Amino acid sequence: MKIQWYPGHMAKAKRKMKEDLPLVDAIIEVIDSRCPNSSRNPEIDILAKDKARIMLFNKADLADPARTKSFMESFRKQGFYTMEMDARSRSSVKGVSKLVMESCAELLERKKQKGILSQSIKAMVLGIPNVGKSTFINAYVGKATAKTGNKPGVTKGAQWIKIGKDLQLLDTPGITWPKFEREIVGLNLALIGSINDEILPIEELIFYLLKYLTRYYGSALVSRYGETLQGKEDALEAMDAIAVKRACIKKGGDIDYTKVSRLILDDFRSGRLGRISLEHPMKWEEDSQMEV
Ligand SMILES: Nc1nc2c(ncn2[C@@H]2O[C@H](COP(=O)(O)OP(=O)(O)OP(=O)(O)O)[C@@H](O)[C@H]2O)c(=O)[nH]1
Ligand SMILES: [Mg+2]
Structure with missing residues:
Protein backbone atom coordinates (compact mmCIF):
# COMPACT_ATOMS: atom_id res chain seq x y z
CA MET A 1 0.00 0.00 0.00
CA LYS A 2 1.65 3.20 -1.18
CA ILE A 3 0.76 6.38 0.65
CA GLN A 4 2.03 9.64 -0.74
CA TRP A 5 1.01 13.24 0.00
CA TYR A 6 2.80 16.19 -1.51
CA PRO A 7 0.25 18.78 -2.52
CA GLY A 8 1.20 21.92 -4.48
CA HIS A 9 1.21 24.21 -1.45
CA MET A 10 4.06 22.15 0.05
CA ALA A 11 6.24 22.55 -3.02
CA VAL A 30 10.42 19.19 15.40
CA ILE A 31 9.87 15.46 15.05
CA ASP A 32 7.31 13.02 16.41
CA SER A 33 8.86 10.84 19.13
CA ARG A 34 6.66 7.91 18.10
CA CYS A 35 8.53 7.60 14.79
CA PRO A 36 11.73 9.66 14.68
CA ASN A 37 13.00 8.22 11.38
CA SER A 38 9.73 8.51 9.51
CA SER A 39 8.93 11.99 10.80
CA ARG A 40 12.23 13.52 9.64
CA ASN A 41 12.21 15.16 6.26
CA PRO A 42 15.33 13.70 4.54
CA GLU A 43 15.62 16.78 2.34
CA ILE A 44 16.48 18.94 5.35
CA ASP A 45 19.87 17.28 5.78
CA ILE A 46 20.86 18.34 2.30
CA LEU A 47 19.44 21.85 2.52
CA ALA A 48 20.69 22.67 6.01
CA LYS A 49 24.22 21.30 5.86
CA ASP A 50 26.09 24.14 7.53
CA LYS A 51 23.55 25.13 10.19
CA ALA A 52 23.42 24.32 13.89
CA ARG A 53 20.97 21.44 14.25
CA ILE A 54 18.46 21.02 17.03
CA MET A 55 16.04 18.15 17.10
CA LEU A 56 13.03 18.39 19.39
CA PHE A 57 11.41 15.04 20.12
CA ASN A 58 7.83 16.20 20.46
CA LYS A 59 4.72 14.28 21.62
CA ALA A 60 7.04 12.36 23.92
CA ASP A 61 4.02 11.95 26.22
CA LEU A 62 2.56 9.55 23.63
CA ALA A 63 5.74 7.60 22.84
CA ASP A 64 7.48 4.67 24.48
CA PRO A 65 9.95 6.40 26.88
CA ALA A 66 12.75 3.84 26.62
CA ARG A 67 12.72 3.97 22.84
CA THR A 68 12.70 7.78 22.84
CA LYS A 69 15.80 7.84 25.04
CA SER A 70 17.59 5.45 22.77
CA PHE A 71 16.70 7.40 19.61
CA MET A 72 17.80 10.68 21.19
CA GLU A 73 21.13 9.20 22.10
CA SER A 74 21.75 7.98 18.60
CA PHE A 75 20.89 11.36 17.01
CA ARG A 76 23.07 13.12 19.58
CA LYS A 77 25.98 10.99 18.39
CA GLN A 78 25.30 12.27 14.88
CA GLY A 79 25.78 15.86 16.03
CA PHE A 80 22.22 16.94 16.81
CA TYR A 81 21.27 18.77 19.98
CA THR A 82 18.24 16.85 21.20
CA MET A 83 15.50 17.23 23.79
CA GLU A 84 12.20 15.48 24.40
CA MET A 85 9.07 17.49 25.07
CA ASP A 86 5.31 17.81 25.22
CA ALA A 87 4.87 21.05 23.29
CA ARG A 88 1.59 21.78 25.03
CA SER A 89 3.36 22.39 28.30
CA ARG A 90 5.35 25.54 29.04
CA SER A 91 7.59 23.87 31.57
CA SER A 92 8.42 21.13 29.09
CA VAL A 93 9.72 23.55 26.43
CA LYS A 94 11.73 25.86 28.63
CA GLY A 95 15.02 23.99 28.07
CA VAL A 96 15.01 24.93 24.39
CA SER A 97 16.78 28.29 24.80
CA LYS A 98 19.75 26.62 26.44
CA LEU A 99 19.88 24.03 23.69
CA VAL A 100 19.80 26.69 20.96
CA MET A 101 22.56 28.68 22.65
CA GLU A 102 24.71 25.56 23.08
CA SER A 103 24.25 24.60 19.46
CA CYS A 104 25.24 28.12 18.34
CA ALA A 105 28.12 28.60 20.80
CA GLU A 106 30.81 28.25 18.14
CA LEU A 107 29.04 30.59 15.80
CA LEU A 108 28.67 33.25 18.49
CA GLU A 109 32.33 32.88 19.35
CA ARG A 110 33.31 33.37 15.69
CA LYS A 111 31.12 36.47 15.53
CA LYS A 112 32.74 37.83 18.67
CA GLN A 113 36.21 37.37 17.20
CA LYS A 114 35.11 39.34 14.17
CA GLY A 115 33.98 42.12 16.50
CA ILE A 116 30.25 41.43 16.15
CA LEU A 117 28.89 41.81 19.64
CA SER A 118 25.27 40.93 19.01
CA GLN A 119 24.33 37.57 20.54
CA SER A 120 21.17 37.42 18.53
CA ILE A 121 20.20 34.10 16.95
CA LYS A 122 17.70 33.35 14.22
CA ALA A 123 16.30 29.85 13.97
CA MET A 124 13.89 28.20 11.58
CA VAL A 125 11.34 25.79 13.01
CA LEU A 126 10.77 22.98 10.56
CA GLY A 127 8.89 19.73 10.48
CA ILE A 128 6.24 17.61 8.87
CA PRO A 129 2.55 18.61 9.15
CA ASN A 130 0.75 18.27 12.50
CA VAL A 131 3.92 17.47 14.46
CA GLY A 132 3.37 20.36 16.88
CA LYS A 133 5.54 23.21 15.54
CA SER A 134 3.02 25.97 16.20
CA THR A 135 2.02 24.51 19.57
CA PHE A 136 5.69 24.51 20.55
CA ILE A 137 6.15 28.14 19.50
CA ASN A 138 3.08 29.21 21.47
CA ALA A 139 4.21 27.43 24.63
CA TYR A 140 7.66 28.91 24.17
CA VAL A 141 6.43 32.48 23.69
CA GLY A 142 3.86 32.04 26.41
CA LYS A 143 0.89 33.12 24.35
CA ALA A 144 -1.14 31.92 21.39
CA THR A 145 0.82 33.61 18.61
CA ALA A 146 0.67 30.86 16.02
CA LYS A 147 -2.48 29.08 14.88
CA THR A 148 -2.67 25.37 15.81
CA GLY A 149 -5.08 22.51 15.10
CA ASN A 150 -5.30 18.75 15.16
CA LYS A 151 -5.03 18.21 11.42
CA PRO A 152 -2.19 18.62 8.94
CA GLY A 153 -1.73 21.91 7.09
CA VAL A 154 -2.88 24.45 9.68
CA THR A 155 0.02 26.90 9.23
CA LYS A 156 -0.17 28.39 5.75
CA GLY A 157 2.73 30.82 5.60
CA ALA A 158 6.03 31.45 7.37
CA GLN A 159 5.94 33.87 10.32
CA TRP A 160 8.74 35.42 12.43
CA ILE A 161 8.26 35.31 16.19
CA LYS A 162 10.50 37.09 18.69
CA ILE A 163 11.52 35.23 21.87
CA GLY A 164 13.15 37.54 24.41
CA LYS A 165 15.83 39.85 23.05
CA ASP A 166 18.26 37.35 21.55
CA LEU A 167 16.19 34.79 19.71
CA GLN A 168 13.89 34.95 16.71
CA LEU A 169 12.02 31.92 15.44
CA LEU A 170 10.51 31.40 12.03
CA ASP A 171 7.36 29.24 12.16
CA THR A 172 6.86 27.41 8.87
CA PRO A 173 4.11 25.31 7.28
CA GLY A 174 4.58 21.56 7.67
CA ILE A 175 5.99 19.88 4.61
CA THR A 176 6.36 16.31 3.44
CA TRP A 177 8.52 15.32 0.50
CA PRO A 178 7.77 14.08 -3.02
CA LYS A 179 8.53 10.41 -2.51
CA PHE A 180 8.61 8.33 0.69
CA GLU A 181 11.54 6.00 0.18
CA ARG A 182 9.98 3.21 2.24
CA GLU A 183 6.37 2.15 2.43
CA ILE A 184 6.52 2.16 6.23
CA VAL A 185 7.23 5.91 6.24
CA GLY A 186 3.91 6.69 4.58
CA LEU A 187 2.10 4.34 6.96
CA ASN A 188 3.66 5.85 10.06
CA LEU A 189 2.97 9.40 8.93
CA ALA A 190 -0.62 8.45 8.23
CA LEU A 191 -0.98 6.88 11.67
CA ILE A 192 0.32 9.95 13.51
CA GLY A 193 -2.00 12.26 11.55
CA SER A 194 0.50 14.03 9.31
CA ILE A 195 -1.25 13.05 6.12
CA ASN A 196 -4.66 14.25 5.07
CA ASP A 197 -7.03 11.61 6.52
CA GLU A 198 -9.37 11.92 3.56
CA ILE A 199 -6.95 10.17 1.22
CA LEU A 200 -6.18 7.25 3.55
CA PRO A 201 -7.20 3.63 3.06
CA ILE A 202 -8.07 3.40 6.74
CA GLU A 203 -8.80 -0.33 6.98
CA GLU A 204 -5.46 -1.29 5.42
CA LEU A 205 -3.72 1.23 7.60
CA ILE A 206 -5.17 -0.25 10.78
CA PHE A 207 -4.46 -3.75 9.58
CA TYR A 208 -0.81 -2.71 9.44
CA LEU A 209 -1.00 -1.09 12.89
CA LEU A 210 -2.41 -4.28 14.36
CA LYS A 211 0.30 -6.33 12.71
CA TYR A 212 2.83 -4.08 14.39
CA LEU A 213 1.05 -3.98 17.76
CA THR A 214 0.60 -7.73 17.97
CA ARG A 215 4.36 -7.99 17.43
CA TYR A 216 5.52 -5.36 19.94
CA TYR A 217 2.67 -4.19 22.13
CA GLY A 218 0.39 -7.19 22.71
CA SER A 219 -0.14 -6.21 26.32
CA ALA A 220 -1.42 -2.77 25.31
CA LEU A 221 -4.07 -4.45 23.17
CA VAL A 222 -5.09 -6.69 26.07
CA SER A 223 -5.33 -3.85 28.55
CA ARG A 224 -7.41 -1.71 26.19
CA TYR A 225 -9.64 -4.35 24.57
CA GLY A 226 -9.70 -7.17 27.10
CA GLU A 227 -8.58 -10.74 27.58
CA THR A 228 -9.96 -11.93 24.23
CA LEU A 229 -6.91 -10.24 22.69
CA GLN A 230 -4.54 -12.34 24.76
CA GLY A 231 -2.07 -14.21 22.56
CA LYS A 232 -3.58 -12.98 19.29
CA GLU A 233 -0.76 -12.88 16.77
CA ASP A 234 -2.83 -12.52 13.66
CA ALA A 235 -3.84 -8.94 12.79
CA LEU A 236 -7.14 -9.88 11.21
CA GLU A 237 -8.14 -12.04 14.17
CA ALA A 238 -7.24 -9.18 16.49
CA MET A 239 -9.31 -6.76 14.42
CA ASP A 240 -12.32 -9.10 14.50
CA ALA A 241 -12.01 -9.57 18.26
CA ILE A 242 -11.89 -5.81 18.85
CA ALA A 243 -14.89 -5.31 16.55
CA VAL A 244 -16.93 -7.84 18.50
CA LYS A 245 -15.85 -6.41 21.83
CA ARG A 246 -16.74 -2.85 20.76
CA ALA A 247 -19.94 -3.78 18.88
CA CYS A 248 -18.67 -2.66 15.48
CA ILE A 249 -21.11 -4.95 13.70
CA LYS A 250 -23.33 -4.15 10.74
CA LYS A 251 -27.08 -4.89 10.65
CA GLY A 252 -26.73 -8.27 8.94
CA GLY A 253 -24.07 -9.36 11.46
CA ASP A 254 -20.97 -8.63 9.35
CA ILE A 255 -18.05 -6.84 10.92
CA ASP A 256 -17.96 -3.10 10.28
CA TYR A 257 -14.28 -2.76 9.41
CA THR A 258 -14.44 0.96 8.74
CA LYS A 259 -15.96 1.64 12.13
CA VAL A 260 -13.55 -0.55 14.07
CA SER A 261 -10.62 0.93 12.15
CA ARG A 262 -11.67 4.47 13.09
CA LEU A 263 -12.03 3.43 16.72
CA ILE A 264 -8.56 1.86 16.87
CA LEU A 265 -6.98 4.84 15.09
CA ASP A 266 -8.60 7.23 17.56
CA ASP A 267 -7.40 5.15 20.50
CA PHE A 268 -3.87 5.11 19.14
CA ARG A 269 -3.68 8.83 18.33
CA SER A 270 -5.15 9.95 21.63
CA GLY A 271 -2.83 7.78 23.70
CA ARG A 272 -5.66 5.61 25.06
CA LEU A 273 -3.74 2.56 23.86
CA GLY A 274 -0.82 3.63 26.03
CA ARG A 275 2.58 5.02 25.14
CA ILE A 276 3.46 3.40 21.86
CA SER A 277 6.30 4.00 19.42
CA LEU A 278 5.97 2.98 15.80
CA GLU A 279 9.68 2.46 15.33
CA HIS A 280 12.20 0.40 17.22
CA PRO A 281 15.66 2.00 17.48
CA MET A 282 17.38 -1.29 16.70
CA LYS A 283 14.88 -2.82 14.28
CA TRP A 284 14.17 -0.07 11.79
CA GLU A 285 15.63 -2.01 8.86
CA GLU A 286 13.83 -5.20 9.79
CA ASP A 287 10.46 -3.56 10.48
CA SER A 288 10.55 -1.52 7.33
CA GLN A 289 10.61 -4.75 5.35
CA MET A 290 7.38 -5.89 7.05
CA GLU A 291 4.85 -6.95 4.45
CA VAL A 292 1.75 -4.84 4.46
N1 LIG B 1 -0.22 14.78 23.02
C1 LIG B 1 0.42 15.81 22.45
N2 LIG B 1 -0.21 16.57 21.53
C2 LIG B 1 0.47 17.59 20.97
C3 LIG B 1 1.81 17.88 21.33
N3 LIG B 1 2.22 18.94 20.58
C4 LIG B 1 1.19 19.29 19.80
N4 LIG B 1 0.12 18.49 20.01
C5 LIG B 1 -1.18 18.54 19.31
O1 LIG B 1 -0.93 18.25 17.93
C6 LIG B 1 -1.80 18.99 17.07
C7 LIG B 1 -1.02 19.71 15.99
O2 LIG B 1 -0.31 20.79 16.53
P1 LIG B 1 0.18 22.05 15.65
O3 LIG B 1 1.05 22.85 16.55
O4 LIG B 1 -0.94 22.73 14.97
O5 LIG B 1 1.08 21.33 14.55
P2 LIG B 1 1.96 21.99 13.37
O6 LIG B 1 3.22 21.22 13.31
O7 LIG B 1 2.07 23.45 13.56
O8 LIG B 1 1.05 21.62 12.11
P3 LIG B 1 0.96 22.35 10.65
O9 LIG B 1 0.83 23.81 10.85
O10 LIG B 1 -0.26 21.71 10.09
O11 LIG B 1 2.19 21.94 9.91
C8 LIG B 1 -2.60 19.91 18.01
O12 LIG B 1 -3.86 19.29 18.24
C9 LIG B 1 -1.78 19.95 19.29
O13 LIG B 1 -2.55 20.15 20.45
C10 LIG B 1 2.45 17.05 22.31
O14 LIG B 1 3.63 17.20 22.67
N5 LIG B 1 1.71 16.04 22.83
MG1 LIG C 1 1.54 24.97 12.38
Whole structure:
Protein backbone atom coordinates (compact mmCIF):
# COMPACT_ATOMS: atom_id res chain seq x y z
CA MET A 1 0.00 0.00 0.00
CA LYS A 2 1.65 3.20 -1.18
CA ILE A 3 0.76 6.38 0.65
CA GLN A 4 2.03 9.64 -0.74
CA TRP A 5 1.01 13.24 0.00
CA TYR A 6 2.80 16.19 -1.51
CA PRO A 7 0.25 18.78 -2.52
CA GLY A 8 1.20 21.92 -4.48
CA HIS A 9 1.21 24.21 -1.45
CA MET A 10 4.06 22.15 0.05
CA ALA A 11 6.24 22.55 -3.02
CA LYS A 12 5.65 26.27 -2.66
CA ALA A 13 6.46 26.17 1.06
CA LYS A 14 9.69 24.34 0.30
CA ARG A 15 10.77 27.05 -2.15
CA LYS A 16 10.09 29.65 0.52
CA MET A 17 12.06 27.63 3.05
CA LYS A 18 15.06 27.54 0.70
CA GLU A 19 14.84 31.31 0.28
CA ASP A 20 14.75 31.86 4.04
CA LEU A 21 17.56 29.44 4.90
CA PRO A 22 20.42 31.91 4.39
CA LEU A 23 18.79 34.17 7.01
CA VAL A 24 19.02 31.67 9.86
CA ASP A 25 21.81 30.34 12.07
CA ALA A 26 20.07 27.23 13.31
CA ILE A 27 17.45 24.72 12.29
CA ILE A 28 15.03 23.51 14.94
CA GLU A 29 13.56 20.33 13.59
CA VAL A 30 10.42 19.19 15.40
CA ILE A 31 9.87 15.46 15.05
CA ASP A 32 7.31 13.02 16.41
CA SER A 33 8.86 10.84 19.13
CA ARG A 34 6.66 7.91 18.10
CA CYS A 35 8.53 7.60 14.79
CA PRO A 36 11.73 9.66 14.68
CA ASN A 37 13.00 8.22 11.38
CA SER A 38 9.73 8.51 9.51
CA SER A 39 8.93 11.99 10.80
CA ARG A 40 12.23 13.52 9.64
CA ASN A 41 12.21 15.16 6.26
CA PRO A 42 15.33 13.70 4.54
CA GLU A 43 15.62 16.78 2.34
CA ILE A 44 16.48 18.94 5.35
CA ASP A 45 19.87 17.28 5.78
CA ILE A 46 20.86 18.34 2.30
CA LEU A 47 19.44 21.85 2.52
CA ALA A 48 20.69 22.67 6.01
CA LYS A 49 24.22 21.30 5.86
CA ASP A 50 26.09 24.14 7.53
CA LYS A 51 23.55 25.13 10.19
CA ALA A 52 23.42 24.32 13.89
CA ARG A 53 20.97 21.44 14.25
CA ILE A 54 18.46 21.02 17.03
CA MET A 55 16.04 18.15 17.10
CA LEU A 56 13.03 18.39 19.39
CA PHE A 57 11.41 15.04 20.12
CA ASN A 58 7.83 16.20 20.46
CA LYS A 59 4.72 14.28 21.62
CA ALA A 60 7.04 12.36 23.92
CA ASP A 61 4.02 11.95 26.22
CA LEU A 62 2.56 9.55 23.63
CA ALA A 63 5.74 7.60 22.84
CA ASP A 64 7.48 4.67 24.48
CA PRO A 65 9.95 6.40 26.88
CA ALA A 66 12.75 3.84 26.62
CA ARG A 67 12.72 3.97 22.84
CA THR A 68 12.70 7.78 22.84
CA LYS A 69 15.80 7.84 25.04
CA SER A 70 17.59 5.45 22.77
CA PHE A 71 16.70 7.40 19.61
CA MET A 72 17.80 10.68 21.19
CA GLU A 73 21.13 9.20 22.10
CA SER A 74 21.75 7.98 18.60
CA PHE A 75 20.89 11.36 17.01
CA ARG A 76 23.07 13.12 19.58
CA LYS A 77 25.98 10.99 18.39
CA GLN A 78 25.30 12.27 14.88
CA GLY A 79 25.78 15.86 16.03
CA PHE A 80 22.22 16.94 16.81
CA TYR A 81 21.27 18.77 19.98
CA THR A 82 18.24 16.85 21.20
CA MET A 83 15.50 17.23 23.79
CA GLU A 84 12.20 15.48 24.40
CA MET A 85 9.07 17.49 25.07
CA ASP A 86 5.31 17.81 25.22
CA ALA A 87 4.87 21.05 23.29
CA ARG A 88 1.59 21.78 25.03
CA SER A 89 3.36 22.39 28.30
CA ARG A 90 5.35 25.54 29.04
CA SER A 91 7.59 23.87 31.57
CA SER A 92 8.42 21.13 29.09
CA VAL A 93 9.72 23.55 26.43
CA LYS A 94 11.73 25.86 28.63
CA GLY A 95 15.02 23.99 28.07
CA VAL A 96 15.01 24.93 24.39
CA SER A 97 16.78 28.29 24.80
CA LYS A 98 19.75 26.62 26.44
CA LEU A 99 19.88 24.03 23.69
CA VAL A 100 19.80 26.69 20.96
CA MET A 101 22.56 28.68 22.65
CA GLU A 102 24.71 25.56 23.08
CA SER A 103 24.25 24.60 19.46
CA CYS A 104 25.24 28.12 18.34
CA ALA A 105 28.12 28.60 20.80
CA GLU A 106 30.81 28.25 18.14
CA LEU A 107 29.04 30.59 15.80
CA LEU A 108 28.67 33.25 18.49
CA GLU A 109 32.33 32.88 19.35
CA ARG A 110 33.31 33.37 15.69
CA LYS A 111 31.12 36.47 15.53
CA LYS A 112 32.74 37.83 18.67
CA GLN A 113 36.21 37.37 17.20
CA LYS A 114 35.11 39.34 14.17
CA GLY A 115 33.98 42.12 16.50
CA ILE A 116 30.25 41.43 16.15
CA LEU A 117 28.89 41.81 19.64
CA SER A 118 25.27 40.93 19.01
CA GLN A 119 24.33 37.57 20.54
CA SER A 120 21.17 37.42 18.53
CA ILE A 121 20.20 34.10 16.95
CA LYS A 122 17.70 33.35 14.22
CA ALA A 123 16.30 29.85 13.97
CA MET A 124 13.89 28.20 11.58
CA VAL A 125 11.34 25.79 13.01
CA LEU A 126 10.77 22.98 10.56
CA GLY A 127 8.89 19.73 10.48
CA ILE A 128 6.24 17.61 8.87
CA PRO A 129 2.55 18.61 9.15
CA ASN A 130 0.75 18.27 12.50
CA VAL A 131 3.92 17.47 14.46
CA GLY A 132 3.37 20.36 16.88
CA LYS A 133 5.54 23.21 15.54
CA SER A 134 3.02 25.97 16.20
CA THR A 135 2.02 24.51 19.57
CA PHE A 136 5.69 24.51 20.55
CA ILE A 137 6.15 28.14 19.50
CA ASN A 138 3.08 29.21 21.47
CA ALA A 139 4.21 27.43 24.63
CA TYR A 140 7.66 28.91 24.17
CA VAL A 141 6.43 32.48 23.69
CA GLY A 142 3.86 32.04 26.41
CA LYS A 143 0.89 33.12 24.35
CA ALA A 144 -1.14 31.92 21.39
CA THR A 145 0.82 33.61 18.61
CA ALA A 146 0.67 30.86 16.02
CA LYS A 147 -2.48 29.08 14.88
CA THR A 148 -2.67 25.37 15.81
CA GLY A 149 -5.08 22.51 15.10
CA ASN A 150 -5.30 18.75 15.16
CA LYS A 151 -5.03 18.21 11.42
CA PRO A 152 -2.19 18.62 8.94
CA GLY A 153 -1.73 21.91 7.09
CA VAL A 154 -2.88 24.45 9.68
CA THR A 155 0.02 26.90 9.23
CA LYS A 156 -0.17 28.39 5.75
CA GLY A 157 2.73 30.82 5.60
CA ALA A 158 6.03 31.45 7.37
CA GLN A 159 5.94 33.87 10.32
CA TRP A 160 8.74 35.42 12.43
CA ILE A 161 8.26 35.31 16.19
CA LYS A 162 10.50 37.09 18.69
CA ILE A 163 11.52 35.23 21.87
CA GLY A 164 13.15 37.54 24.41
CA LYS A 165 15.83 39.85 23.05
CA ASP A 166 18.26 37.35 21.55
CA LEU A 167 16.19 34.79 19.71
CA GLN A 168 13.89 34.95 16.71
CA LEU A 169 12.02 31.92 15.44
CA LEU A 170 10.51 31.40 12.03
CA ASP A 171 7.36 29.24 12.16
CA THR A 172 6.86 27.41 8.87
CA PRO A 173 4.11 25.31 7.28
CA GLY A 174 4.58 21.56 7.67
CA ILE A 175 5.99 19.88 4.61
CA THR A 176 6.36 16.31 3.44
CA TRP A 177 8.52 15.32 0.50
CA PRO A 178 7.77 14.08 -3.02
CA LYS A 179 8.53 10.41 -2.51
CA PHE A 180 8.61 8.33 0.69
CA GLU A 181 11.54 6.00 0.18
CA ARG A 182 9.98 3.21 2.24
CA GLU A 183 6.37 2.15 2.43
CA ILE A 184 6.52 2.16 6.23
CA VAL A 185 7.23 5.91 6.24
CA GLY A 186 3.91 6.69 4.58
CA LEU A 187 2.10 4.34 6.96
CA ASN A 188 3.66 5.85 10.06
CA LEU A 189 2.97 9.40 8.93
CA ALA A 190 -0.62 8.45 8.23
CA LEU A 191 -0.98 6.88 11.67
CA ILE A 192 0.32 9.95 13.51
CA GLY A 193 -2.00 12.26 11.55
CA SER A 194 0.50 14.03 9.31
CA ILE A 195 -1.25 13.05 6.12
CA ASN A 196 -4.66 14.25 5.07
CA ASP A 197 -7.03 11.61 6.52
CA GLU A 198 -9.37 11.92 3.56
CA ILE A 199 -6.95 10.17 1.22
CA LEU A 200 -6.18 7.25 3.55
CA PRO A 201 -7.20 3.63 3.06
CA ILE A 202 -8.07 3.40 6.74
CA GLU A 203 -8.80 -0.33 6.98
CA GLU A 204 -5.46 -1.29 5.42
CA LEU A 205 -3.72 1.23 7.60
CA ILE A 206 -5.17 -0.25 10.78
CA PHE A 207 -4.46 -3.75 9.58
CA TYR A 208 -0.81 -2.71 9.44
CA LEU A 209 -1.00 -1.09 12.89
CA LEU A 210 -2.41 -4.28 14.36
CA LYS A 211 0.30 -6.33 12.71
CA TYR A 212 2.83 -4.08 14.39
CA LEU A 213 1.05 -3.98 17.76
CA THR A 214 0.60 -7.73 17.97
CA ARG A 215 4.36 -7.99 17.43
CA TYR A 216 5.52 -5.36 19.94
CA TYR A 217 2.67 -4.19 22.13
CA GLY A 218 0.39 -7.19 22.71
CA SER A 219 -0.14 -6.21 26.32
CA ALA A 220 -1.42 -2.77 25.31
CA LEU A 221 -4.07 -4.45 23.17
CA VAL A 222 -5.09 -6.69 26.07
CA SER A 223 -5.33 -3.85 28.55
CA ARG A 224 -7.41 -1.71 26.19
CA TYR A 225 -9.64 -4.35 24.57
CA GLY A 226 -9.70 -7.17 27.10
CA GLU A 227 -8.58 -10.74 27.58
CA THR A 228 -9.96 -11.93 24.23
CA LEU A 229 -6.91 -10.24 22.69
CA GLN A 230 -4.54 -12.34 24.76
CA GLY A 231 -2.07 -14.21 22.56
CA LYS A 232 -3.58 -12.98 19.29
CA GLU A 233 -0.76 -12.88 16.77
CA ASP A 234 -2.83 -12.52 13.66
CA ALA A 235 -3.84 -8.94 12.79
CA LEU A 236 -7.14 -9.88 11.21
CA GLU A 237 -8.14 -12.04 14.17
CA ALA A 238 -7.24 -9.18 16.49
CA MET A 239 -9.31 -6.76 14.42
CA ASP A 240 -12.32 -9.10 14.50
CA ALA A 241 -12.01 -9.57 18.26
CA ILE A 242 -11.89 -5.81 18.85
CA ALA A 243 -14.89 -5.31 16.55
CA VAL A 244 -16.93 -7.84 18.50
CA LYS A 245 -15.85 -6.41 21.83
CA ARG A 246 -16.74 -2.85 20.76
CA ALA A 247 -19.94 -3.78 18.88
CA CYS A 248 -18.67 -2.66 15.48
CA ILE A 249 -21.11 -4.95 13.70
CA LYS A 250 -23.33 -4.15 10.74
CA LYS A 251 -27.08 -4.89 10.65
CA GLY A 252 -26.73 -8.27 8.94
CA GLY A 253 -24.07 -9.36 11.46
CA ASP A 254 -20.97 -8.63 9.35
CA ILE A 255 -18.05 -6.84 10.92
CA ASP A 256 -17.96 -3.10 10.28
CA TYR A 257 -14.28 -2.76 9.41
CA THR A 258 -14.44 0.96 8.74
CA LYS A 259 -15.96 1.64 12.13
CA VAL A 260 -13.55 -0.55 14.07
CA SER A 261 -10.62 0.93 12.15
CA ARG A 262 -11.67 4.47 13.09
CA LEU A 263 -12.03 3.43 16.72
CA ILE A 264 -8.56 1.86 16.87
CA LEU A 265 -6.98 4.84 15.09
CA ASP A 266 -8.60 7.23 17.56
CA ASP A 267 -7.40 5.15 20.50
CA PHE A 268 -3.87 5.11 19.14
CA ARG A 269 -3.68 8.83 18.33
CA SER A 270 -5.15 9.95 21.63
CA GLY A 271 -2.83 7.78 23.70
CA ARG A 272 -5.66 5.61 25.06
CA LEU A 273 -3.74 2.56 23.86
CA GLY A 274 -0.82 3.63 26.03
CA ARG A 275 2.58 5.02 25.14
CA ILE A 276 3.46 3.40 21.86
CA SER A 277 6.30 4.00 19.42
CA LEU A 278 5.97 2.98 15.80
CA GLU A 279 9.68 2.46 15.33
CA HIS A 280 12.20 0.40 17.22
CA PRO A 281 15.66 2.00 17.48
CA MET A 282 17.38 -1.29 16.70
CA LYS A 283 14.88 -2.82 14.28
CA TRP A 284 14.17 -0.07 11.79
CA GLU A 285 15.63 -2.01 8.86
CA GLU A 286 13.83 -5.20 9.79
CA ASP A 287 10.46 -3.56 10.48
CA SER A 288 10.55 -1.52 7.33
CA GLN A 289 10.61 -4.75 5.35
CA MET A 290 7.38 -5.89 7.05
CA GLU A 291 4.85 -6.95 4.45
CA VAL A 292 1.75 -4.84 4.46
N1 LIG B 1 -0.22 14.78 23.02
C1 LIG B 1 0.42 15.81 22.45
N2 LIG B 1 -0.21 16.57 21.53
C2 LIG B 1 0.47 17.59 20.97
C3 LIG B 1 1.81 17.88 21.33
N3 LIG B 1 2.22 18.94 20.58
C4 LIG B 1 1.19 19.29 19.80
N4 LIG B 1 0.12 18.49 20.01
C5 LIG B 1 -1.18 18.54 19.31
O1 LIG B 1 -0.93 18.25 17.93
C6 LIG B 1 -1.80 18.99 17.07
C7 LIG B 1 -1.02 19.71 15.99
O2 LIG B 1 -0.31 20.79 16.53
P1 LIG B 1 0.18 22.05 15.65
O3 LIG B 1 1.05 22.85 16.55
O4 LIG B 1 -0.94 22.73 14.97
O5 LIG B 1 1.08 21.33 14.55
P2 LIG B 1 1.96 21.99 13.37
O6 LIG B 1 3.22 21.22 13.31
O7 LIG B 1 2.07 23.45 13.56
O8 LIG B 1 1.05 21.62 12.11
P3 LIG B 1 0.96 22.35 10.65
O9 LIG B 1 0.83 23.81 10.85
O10 LIG B 1 -0.26 21.71 10.09
O11 LIG B 1 2.19 21.94 9.91
C8 LIG B 1 -2.60 19.91 18.01
O12 LIG B 1 -3.86 19.29 18.24
C9 LIG B 1 -1.78 19.95 19.29
O13 LIG B 1 -2.55 20.15 20.45
C10 LIG B 1 2.45 17.05 22.31
O14 LIG B 1 3.63 17.20 22.67
N5 LIG B 1 1.71 16.04 22.83
MG1 LIG C 1 1.54 24.97 12.38
